[in-house]
Amino acid sequence: MFVYEKRLQYPIKIKNTNPKLAALIISQYGGPDGELGASLRYLSQRFSMPYPELKGLLTDIGTEELGHLEMIGAIVHQLTRNLTDEQIKTAGFDAYFVDRTAGVYPTAASGFPYSAASMACKGDLIADLTEDLAAEQKARVTYDNILRLSDDPDVNDVIKFLRQREVVHFQRFGEGLRLAKDRMAEKNNIYFTNPSFDR
Numbered sequence: 001m002f003v004y005e006k007r008l009q010y011p012i013k014i015k016n017t018n019p020k021l022a023a024l025i026i027s028q029y030g031g032p033d034g035e036l037g038a039s040l041r042y043l044s045q046r047f048s049m050p051y052p053e054l055k056g057l058l059t060d061i062g063t064e065e066l067g068h069l070e071m072i073g074a075i076v077h078q079l080t081r082n083l084t085d086e087q088i089k090t091a092g093f094d095a096y097f098v099d100r101t102a103g104v105y106p107t108a109a110s111g112f113p114y115s116a117a118s119m120a121c122k123g124d125l126i127a128d129l130t131e132d133l134a135a136e137q138k139a140r141v142t143y144d145n146i147l148r149l150s151d152d153p154d155v156n157d158v159i160k161f162l163r164q165r166e167v168v169h170f171q172r173f174g175e176g177l178r179l180a181k182d183r184m185a186e187k188n189n190i191y192f193t194n195p196s197f198d199r
Contacts (some may be wrong), residue, residue, distance in 0.1 A: 037135075
């Protein structure tokens with residue numbers, strides 16, 4: 001089903017090592033609003049989507065998020081390659097280093113490893129698409145926070161690209177939600193606003 005191009009969606013060439021920054025950016029790899037959770041969320045939700053356009057939307061964005069996961073991994077790797085013992089200690093990267101050396105591991109910046117509990121898959125198209133809108137905004141905010149803390153122009157260039165893709169995904173999910181509501185209205189399917197459920 002997937003075709004793998006052996007290149008990143010956006011070029012990453014980071015000149016300087018910075019384990020302190022890597023320890024923050026890793027959150028977009030395996031944190032609660034990161035790319036791993038996003039890709040799994042969308043690729044899981046697509047199975048219960050009743051309309052082919054929405055299945056396609058979730059597949060498109062889910063696979064793009066896998067590409068973003070690869071990009072975040074590349075950033076973390078480039079920021080931590082060839083570290084000296086002194087850099088590891090002074091940057092506060094020692095706790096991560098003890099467990100993972102400089103391997104790219106799905107974890108949040110706070111140190112909590114990735115958990116599928118951070119992703120939502122309800123099987124209800126309105127609930128899932130609304131969750132997806134929120135997920136894209138949370139990812140955007142995380143990228144905003146990284147940009148506030150990063151002074152590396154090579155890193156910031158890539159983070160700005162990824163942030164912009166979150167905005168585009170938010171817009172596409174908004175279009176998907178409108179399509180879902182229109183389709184449901186055509187079939188007089190009003191379960192998501194049924195007054196008998198709201199008594």
